[in-house]
Amino acid sequence: MYLPDFDYIAATSVAEASRLLASLGPEAKILAGGTDVLPMMKQETIAPKTLVSITRLDGLKAISLEEGRGVVIGALCTHNEVMKSSLLQEKYLSVCETAHRMANNQIRNIGTIGGNITNAVPSADFPPILIALGATVTLQSNSGSRSVLLEDFFTGPRQSVIRQDEILTEIVIPVNGFNGSTYHKFGLRRSGALAVVGVAVAVVMEGDLCKDVRIALGAVAPTPIRAREAEALLRGKEINDALLEEAGKLAAAASKPISDMRGSAEYRRDMVRVFTRRCLRKAIDQGHV
Amino acid sequence: MQAIQDKEGVKRYLITLYVNGDSYTRVVKANTLLVNVLRDELDLTGTKKGCELGDCGSCTVLLDGKPVNSCLVLAVEADGHEILTIEGLGENEKLDPLQEAFIANAALQCGYCTSGMIMSAKALLNSNPNPTEQEVREAIAGNLCRCTGYVNIVKAILSCAQQPEGGSE
Incomplete structure (x- = not known):
């Protein structure tokens, strides 16, 4: 299986990449890890005339704690770099666990977190947990830089608010009070499988009292979504099992899944109920201490 | 990286790869894949092509x-990087302990997945000389084998693990 012909340009700065993407228009695509773009080109799903490689932009490969901003993850960090980051393991282990359940080792060594977001595939694993943690993404172009709440980034399957000349440069998890968080991916295999249902939960617990909670669902709607009714039910309440079951039902009602070869809509909806309850229990137990 | 335009206007790129300790300079096109440079240009056909979509792992090599x-x-993306292929394991006529272990444990039948399987196992043992069975299974989760059922592959890799400190019980 060979790749069709295309032009290749290795950008040496974000500004150069933005300028190229602006002048070449929609027939140019960004190449980062390439684990999504190259298979799509081989299968003739897409046929870009130019690939603008950003892999040499070393400034987008760090994970750091920035005063007043929070944890900043460079868009070119690979899934394995996210998984092994000691800073993330200390602050948000749930993000590392999410990376660990993605694809397989070979793909995790080249696929990037920025690519996982910008592809805007509904079943992508990073978006639900990052949305639950209130993350923003920085979109940079030569006309400036803007910060977008990840929750508002997606507009449909493979569609987002990113403009042709913009590059997603970093993901920021702001300073927040969440003391428990988790992502549960339900896939048909332990490895190398897309999520049939993905549920992420972040909570602020004070003893049994749920001060705040966010629930994000992946693979069960055209974009990742928040289960706001379920969140509202739990916020400010003392948590018990009946409440968690009810929250699961509300989250299932908020989902709009499709039927495909991985599962029927009915099955997915019921799994949202089950995994929302389980995720809530796990995040709450973490935050309880 | 130097780009050259030929008579037909096709851009070609001068790249240098460090494969199995040797340096190779080649002219490639933008759409040339690393696996094709290894197999077609350098005659390193131990690296196999299976699904060619990143699912099967038969083309696994170590990049840095x-x-x-x-x-x-892309070959142009591998420019300047170090690559280890199955041919780079072992020395002269002596096989790598992992290769010996695959033979001793009958960890292959058709053999098509074997080079990729061994490269994944090599990377695991380099970073974690004494893995658990779970860690071995995770490390080769991106390498599909349709013959063996994996049992003997896992056994072979585990047999190459160093003894835990203090020796075996």
């Missing part, structure tokens, strides 16, 4: 020490 699917890496 990390296992990757060479069918998903």
